[in-house]
Amino acid sequence: MADLETLRARKGAVRRSEVPSNVVTALNRGELESVNLVEFLVIDHVKLFKAVRPALSLADADAKKIALAIKRLSSEGVMQRLVATGAAFHETLEDSESREKVYQELTEHPSDVVRNWAAYMDAADANLTFSKRLQRARKFATDSNMGVREIAWMCVRFPAADAIVNDIERLYSFAKHKNYLARRFAIEVSRPCGVWCKHIPALKQRPEIAEELLSHCREDSEKYVQDSVANWLNDASKTRPDFVQDLCDRWRSENDSPHTKRITHRALRTLRKKA
Template identity: 85%
Template sequence: MADLETLRARKGAVRRSEVPSNVVAGLNRGELESVNLVEFLVIDHVKLFKAVRPTLSLEDAAAKKIGAAIKRLASEGVMQRLVATGAAFHETLADSDAREEVYQQMATHPSDVVRNWAAYMDTADTKLTFAKRLQRARKFATDPNMGVREIAWMCVRLPAADSIVSDIERLHPLARNKNHLARRFAIEVSRPCGVWCKHIPDLKKRPEIAEELLTLCREDATKYVQDSVANWLNDASKTRPDYVQELCARWLAECDSPHTRRITHRALRTLRKKA
């Protein structure tokens, strides 16, 4: 196999059939993380679990149970597999002293899919408070891999959508964080019409609930965060165009910065198409 460092610097293939065999092998052995969605989709989760199992502090019985669950999920969609695999780990290890150790081993694993399994272990844990979910999701929200960062907000939103509305102020410290990835997470997790995730009806009807949160990032210098704020408002414009137009006008009147201008321009794109 080619040098791992060389492979880690690769560009991702455009089609599944174009992913080199040595890259597929590295992904399935857990030695490489995917660099795009195409690679992410070629990973064989059954092979991956067999390869990483020796690196996890799992007893044989637990490993056998989790492995069987992953095998049963082979025909499911990738998101369903991730959610169910995380749940299988959580349920199998719920009463085990090794749970947190296995979780940490997975959360820091070279494979992005294994890190995603760890994130979804928290999704399945009904005992976690919203504050604790945010705390544990932060490492995934600031992960170098974009796929893991997307999973981070979905893992919080799936079990705690109601808390995003009732306790939205808990996202404010993240929106003030020095790390732009944490700021982006705070906005993305609260989008009214989340991508690949259920909508939050209260935010579609009353987007003003999140105004203070959005305002914290209205002058953000990072395009990654700007795009998230703009997409949040574009979501809201589909159900509350009046509010989004008024807010954008007010922002521009209060802080006519190039960052705010870019956010508001992108936020109003759907309304411009309808005009």
């Protein structure tokens, strides 16, 4: 097999059939993280768990239970597998003294899929407060892997959509964080429509709830954050065009920053098409 450092510098394949066999092997061993969705989809979760299991502080009985759950999920879609695998870890280890140790081992693993299992352990834990969810999600929200960053906000949004509306001020510290990945997380987790997830009706009908949150990032210099703010507003423009138009007009009148101009221009793209 090629040196792992050489493989880490690779460009991802365009089609699953084009992923080199040595890359597939390394992904299934948990030695590499995926670099794009194509690679993410070729990973065999059964093989991956078997490969990483020796590095986890799991009792044999617990490992067998989780392995069986993962095997049963083989025919499911990748998102269903991630959700259910995280739940299997949580349910198996809920009363175990090793739960947090295993969780930490998952969060620090080289494989992005394994780190996603940890994120979905938190999603499955109904006892976590919204504040605690955000605290634990920070690690995933600022992960170097784009796929893990996407999973980070999904794993908060799915079990705590109501809290995002009712306690949105808890996201302000993320929106003002020095790490732009944390700022992007604050916006993405609260999008009215979101991506690959259920909508939040309250934010579709009353986007004013998030105005202060959005304002923290209206002059953000990072394109990654700008796009997220613009997409948030574009989502809202489909149900509350009045709010989005008025907000964008006000932002532009109050600030001539090129960053604000770019955000508002992109935010109004659906309204421009309708016009």
